[in-house]
Amino acid sequence: MQRRGSWCGETHIQKATFFLQDLLGVDAGFDFILYRHGPFSFDLRDELSSMQADGLLELAVKREGYGPTYVPTQFSEMFLERFPKTTARYMKQIRFIADELGDKGVAELERLATAFFIAHRERIASVALRAQRLVELKPHISLPDARFACQQVDSLIERARPFSPREE
């Protein structure tokens, strides 16, 4: 994600993992609910703390006044080398998510992830109805922005098909 320009704060990791799990079927076992800035997993928050405690991640302040960034440690590289099979198995899906979401900020990620949550979990087909629901859940998002986010999500779902393990 960082190599694709992501700020890599907690929100970025939360939304990326949500897409990885719900869009690409990579079952990381996290339970997402609608909470802060859209889909959010408390289990994932605990896992990030656990990874910090295990010396795999560090929190850093990149720019004063901005939220912290998660940075992988030197040890995390060694750690990944110990899991070649697991890493190889999910690399395509991880690259897809990093390519698609790496350059997005918190506000855009919130719109997209919530729009996808509505499409995927609430199974509403029509773009217009999904956009309405998005505004209902997140009143600070305008209807045109909500509609655009729903269309972007539809297109993302199409592009994701070849990367989903279910399609392989």
Place this chain on the structure above:
Amino acid sequence: MELASRAFEVITKPANVTDEVKGLLPDLGNADALPYWKHVLRMAALCHDIGHLPFSHAAEEELLPKGWTHERLSRLLIESEEMREIWDNMVPPLKPKHIVKLALGARKAKDLQFSRWETILSEIIVGDAFGVDRVDYLLRDSHHTGVAYGKFDHYRLIDELRILPSFEGSTEPSLGINGGGIYSAEALALARYFMFSQVYYHPIRLIYDHHLRDFLTAWLSKGTLLPEGTFPIDIEGHLRTTDDEVNAALRIAASDPEYPGHISARCIMRHCHFKRLYERDPQDAKLNSEPGAAIAMAAKREFGANAVRYSKPKVKNVAIDFPVCGPDGRVQPAISASETLSKLQPTAMEFVFIDPELKAKAKSWLDRNREKILAAAGEQEDEEHETQPKSSNTHVVEPRNAEKG
């Protein structure tokens, strides 16, 4: 309850609410509704821990039926007919669902949708950064255990609470703090760090959890109290089973070798607990993600499962995810505002315990085999990971242990 009321008064005081925040949270401008929500918050604080089992968290995971937690029991009680009558008779009448949301928070009431206002109010009770449940248990446990670590200036902390945008320009409101309160927030974070490392996760306290859990498992599964081998989940049964019943059974079991759970009860009552054999070393974690688990497994093979206990308490996060309002009105993240908070790191802990009679033998066995065990376990990790069911987390799966809540 008292701390929740204080926090509510502070964050809703008109002088403490900016126009920007009023725009994000229209509920703050509804003066008629505020007394209702204050009542809901007080009742939620009162009922937050109502579903706890005897000795709180010690045996919750193992001794409640699958899918049940103390929070679910709290909810069952709050929504019970008997409690509904109480809520209905209050002025104004309170909706049980509102009390449930504020008492449990979004983490534990995942099926309920929270408005922004409800999210903020639930954070007053269960929030990672300033939840009054946390404030209360640190002060209370510090007092009752006779240690000074848990004390901090909670009055100053509460006086400086504010509702702020999550970050500069954010449309999501959050429970944050005025710049003047940052030292109290640091003191809270340090108090929590020390209480967990010196009290809650002290190895001797952890091993007594094991002995208690072992005793309860034997006691409950032998049908002494419940034929199904778990704690009751009906309201009557839950309220009937208290620390007193367990204490009485422990005393009997400790002196009667025929009684279920005799050995564990004896360990507790005679203070002859298992001894620490291994404590996680960060260097060992470079060879294996869970060195303690690898050593515990090898020790069980060598000395038998009954002689070994393994504990990996849940890693506690350092709550730095809150906004701070500076003297110029600018909102910045806590990690930028406080060098102390930015330096606090969560800590991973693991312990392996051994039957005291085997301690010397086990120590010498471990000295001889430690590196071999860790290296062998490290080599197998990727294979094991691949064969694990994918519903579990990809990193390290931890048993929940003695989490406060």
